[in-house]
Amino acid sequence: MASPTAAADKVQVMNHTNASKPGMFQNGSSAGDLNDPLNILSFSFLLLIMTMTLFGNALVILAFKRNTKIRTVTNYFVVSLAVADILIALVSMPIWAAYLMSGVELKQGLLKVWTFMDILCGVASIINLTAISIERYFCITYPLSYHTTMTSVKAITTIIIIWIFSIIMSSLKIILWKLPPPKYELMVVISCFFVPLIIMCTTYRFIFKTARFQARQIALMINGNVKNFLLASEMRAAKTLAVVMGAFVISWGPFFIINIVYGFCTRCVTPDSVVVAKWMHYSNSVFNPIVYACMNKEFRKAFCIILFGRKRCCRLRGRAETTTDQTELSLGTHF
Secondary structure (H helix, E strand, C coil): CCCCCCCCCCCCCCCCCCCCCCCCCCCCCCCCCCCCHHHHHHHHHHHHHHHHHHHHHHHHHHHHHHCHHHCCHHHHHHHHHHHHHHHHHHHHHHHHHHHHHHCCCCCHHHHHHHHHHHHHHHHHHHHHHHHHHHHHHHHHHCHHHHHHHCCHHHHHHHHHHHHHHHHHHHHHHHHCCCCCCCHHHHHHHHHHHHHHHHHHHHHHHHHHHHHHHHHHHHHHHCCCCCCCCHHHHHHHHHHHHHHHHHHHHHHHHHHHHHHHHHHHCHHHCCHHHHHHHHHHHHHHHHHHHHHHHHHCHHHHHHHHHHHHCHHHHHHHHHHHHHHHCCCCCCCCCCC
8 A cells, every 4th residue: 555655646545445545636636626526426425325324234233133033143244244334434434525525634643543444344344244155155055054053152253253354454554554555455455355255156156056956856845835945035045145245246346446456556546436436335335234125024124113113014014015925035034
């Protein structure tokens, strides 16, 4: 990553999972120009993302707390993911939005704190998604031993390890603050994007392969009626998580590509491309709660009760019951 003293560069892109830093657009940048349409659009869009992130992820945590059916091993990781997204909305987004409108360069101490938190939360989000895919793999591939080997205690221990790893990666950025690119950039892009991406693609491939084979075997035994069978539910859960992974690739891919390009050619990255990449990776914090609300029956019920009350929610659910049976994608029904 570029040194904080390299303010004369046209563009400085900070590594992470943390795309760029306040103060990176110098000499020729329009950051802080209130008449610049891109800055106004970026600021407005970030405010919307911030609000939706806080609202959606707070609902996820509240639903997990209130509904015992949601307290599954997978959803421990979902809650950890929601915590990371909330921290992004409370720490990273406000400082980035303020910089876009003011253009004021942060003092080095505050800049390092922002950088640390931005990297911490981004890495935690990515590794939690990776952990979810691995947990789903063991659930579907080893269904008989899954509930004895994958317990809540082990899930919580794994989550603690995830956050420790995230702290280490963000601390390395501070320790190696003046290290010139592309050493840190490559390390983070490989360990926090490509490795998780390969793991997720591999686990989902095995999940679909195993689920398809087992579903065919079961269909032969029960005349093809597998609608209410457990494995069908697990297959739908895998599809739901695949949607989450797709959102991850679309959101984070451009950001990490920019980091790789910046690592080898600092002048090849434009301020506008950085702004767009930040939009996209911040928007990932909004996608996950939307996916759960649309595709997870138990989460949807819990959200409805929290927002509208139990009686009204029951009436609304009764009307929609007949139209959702064939399309239900469940993340929470493992049992």
